Amino acid sequence: MRALEARTFLRGPPALSHAGAYFARPLRELLGLQIAAVPRPATTSPVAFEYYIRGVDLLEERNLPGAQAAIRSFEQALAEDPGFALAESALADSQLELMNYDDAPSAVLQARMREYAEKAVQLGPDVAEAHASLAAVLQTAWDYRGAEESYKTALRLNPRFSRAHRWYGGMLLQFGRFDDAFAEVGKAAELDPYDFAGQAFTGRYLYWARRYREALDLEEKALSQKDLVPAHETEGDVYCQLGYHSSGAASAEYFARALQQADYVEQVLRRSAAQAREPSASLWYSDRMHAEYYALSGRPEAARPYVERLATDVAAHGTSPVQLAVVYGMLGERDAAMDLLEKAAESKDRALMYVKVSPEFDPLRNLDRFQALLRKMKL
Numbered sequence: 302m303r304a305l306e307a308r309t310f311l312r313g314p315p316a317l318s319h320a321g322a323y324f325a326r327p328l329r330e331l332l333g334l335q336i337a338a339v340p341r342p343a344t345t346s347p348v349a350f351e352y353y354i355r356g357v358d359l360l361e362e363r364n365l366p367g368a369q370a371a372i373r374s375f376e377q378a379l380a381e382d383p384g385f386a387l388a389e390s391a392l393a394d395s396q397l398e399l400m401n402y403d404d405a406p407s408a409v410l411q412a413r414m415r416e417y418a419e420k421a422v423q424l425g426p427d428v429a430e431a432h433a434s435l436a437a438v439l440q441t442a443w444d445y446r447g448a449e450e451s452y453k454t455a456l457r458l459n460p461r462f463s464r465a466h467r468w469y470g471g472m473l474l475q476f477g478r479f480d481d482a483f484a485e486v487g488k489a490a491e492l493d494p495y496d497f498a499g500q501a502f503t504g505r506y507l508y509w510a511r512r513y514r515e516a517l518d519l520e521e522k523a524l525s526q527k528d529l530v531p532a533h534e535t536e537g538d539v540y541c542q543l544g545y546h547s548s549g550a551a552s553a554e555y556f557a558r559a560l561q562q563a564d565y566v567e568q569v570l571r572r573s574a575a576q577a578r579e580p581s582a583s584l585w586y587s588d589r590m591h592a593e594y595y596a597l598s599g600r601p602e603a604a605r606p607y608v609e610r611l612a613t614d615v616a617a618h619g620t621s622p623v624q625l626a627v628v629y630g631m632l633g634e635r636d637a638a639m640d641l642l643e644k645a646a647e648s649k650d651r652a653l654m655y656v657k658v659s660p661e662f663d664p665l666r667n668l669d670r671f672q673a674l675l676r677k678m679k680l
Contacts, residue, residue, distance in 0.1 A: 343428070344388075349381035353388050360395060363498050363529050364573045368398035386425025393417035393434040400651055401531075403585060403620050408648050414438055429459035433468060440472050441651050443679055448472055463493035471506060476680060477658055479510050497523045501532040509658045513539045530569055530586065537562030537590050542660055545597045556598040563590035585611060585620040589628065593661070596631040604632065621645060623652035630664040639670045646677055653678065 344350050356374030359367045372395045378388040396414035400407060415438045421431035436451035452469040455462060470485030486503050493499065500523040507516035516539050520532040537559045544555030567587035588607040595604035608628055614620035626641035642665075645653055656662055657680045665671045 343425070344378075344382045344385045346382040346385075349378040349385050349388065352378035352381065353385065353391065356388070356391055356395075360391070360398065361498055363398065363501075363531060364569075365399075365402040365404060366573055368395055368402075368404075371395055371398075384424055386421045386428045386431050389417055389421035389424055390428065390430040390434045393421060393438070397437065403614075406618055407621060407650055407652075411438070411441055411649075411651070414441075427458060429455040429462045429465060431455075432458065433462065433465040436465075436472075437468060440468075441649065441654070443649055445472065445475075445679060461492050463489040463496060464499065466492065467499055467503065471502075474506055474509060475654055475657060482506065483510070497527040498529060498531075501529045501535070504532060504535045508535050508539055508542075509655050509660075511542075511660060513543055530566055533562045533566050533569075534586060534590065537566070537594070538661070541594045541597055544594075552598075556594060559594045560591070563587050563594060566590060585614050585624055588614075589624045592628040593631055596628060601632055604628070608632070615641070621650050621652040623650055623656075627661045630662065633664070635665055635668060638665055639668065639674075642674055643670070646674060656680070 344353070352374045356371040356378065359371035359374060361367075372392060375388045375392045375395065378385055379392075382388075393414045396410045396417070399405060400410050404410070414434075418431065418434040418438045421428065422435050425431045432451045432455035436448045436455065439445075439448035439451060449469075449472070452465055452472070455465040456469070459465070466485045467489035470482040470489065473485065474482035483506070486506060489496070489499060490503065500519055504516045504520040504523065507513075507519060516535060520536050520539075523529060523532050524536075540555045540559035540562065544552045544559060547555055564587075567584055570584050570587055588611050592604045592607035592611060595601070595607070608625070611620060611625045611628065615622050615625050622641035622645045626638040626645070629635070629638035629641065642653070642656070656678070657675055662671070
């Protein structure tokens with residue numbers, strides 16, 4: 302068995318549905334895979350399956366060049382087997398990663414994701430991954446009832462599907478349902494303890510819940526296994542909040558640690574841009590981090606160059622206006638911040654998903670316009 306296939310088995314139950322879907326029943330039972338009840342093979346093509354597994358591996362790198370390469374691999378899988386629902390679902394999920402790096406306008410990526418997810422469900426109505434992908438689409442479109450139904454369908458089809466538990470928990474977190482959210486997230490971690498990218502995103506959930514020390518612990522655990530930009534971003538944001546809510550030498554130390562994370566993320570983004578198939582000059586991840594950290598530490602002049610670069614990216618429609626709105630709010634420019642958030646709401650910008658709970662929006666939270674925004678989003 303080749304390394305990629307072996308790792309698919311070793312990663313735990315969520316991946317077993319992929320592998321078990323391809324291999325014959327006697328081998329599945331010999332390997333203990335009978336727990337993954339698959340009504341029909343996901344694909345009859347070993348070549349398509351190999352392209353799919355290769356794409357999953359690339360997507361788990363959680364960076365732009367990895368996502369672009371993963372998409373090409375999933376497309377090759379579908380060229381081998383046009384009815385391969387798992388590959389179609391993976392193409393939908395890949396759009397989420399492209400959104401994280403503003404690889405294309407959000408509306409374009411959302412439309413593309415919906416197309417892939419709907420086709421995946423059409424091709425594989427009994428494939429849990431397809432319903433989870435569709436749920437993520439509906440969640441982004443503020444159709445929370447439809448999203449919940451799709452998440453529950455995915456979990457009914459495969460109760461051991463860790464990513465569906467984590468994503469469903471993320472939607473519950475949007476509403477401030479912390480106990481329910483972390484119950485789902487806890488199931489995900491139990492089912493797939495080797496999902497280090499999932500751990501990094503769970504650390505983000507803990508940050509949004511203001512459980513800062515737990516977030517740091519989890520991100521350190523994830524980073525000890527895999528270097529992931531989202532984990533560094535969350536660590537920086539946690540240190541920034543700890544610095545803001547501290548004083549004296551402790552505050553200065555926390556802000557210094559936050560800025561170290563921002564510097565590191567900028568270095569990684571520059572390397573990724575050089576490796577990407579269609580390189581982007583956008584550094585909004587690190588620009589947002591630098592701008593926020595300098596603003597909250599009381600150094601607005603140091604924040605300005607990063608704010609100006611963010612503003613240029615937003616004007617060029619390359620970066621979500623939400624990122625700039627957060628910084629404006631921290632600089633006390635609340636009307637400008639709300640203008641940008643309301644603009645983002647017009648296109649149901651995915652970056653607004655956690656606006657109800659994220660500490661980054663605390664400077665705006667008591668504004669009537671902000672509360673109206675939450676009502677508009679059905680939060």
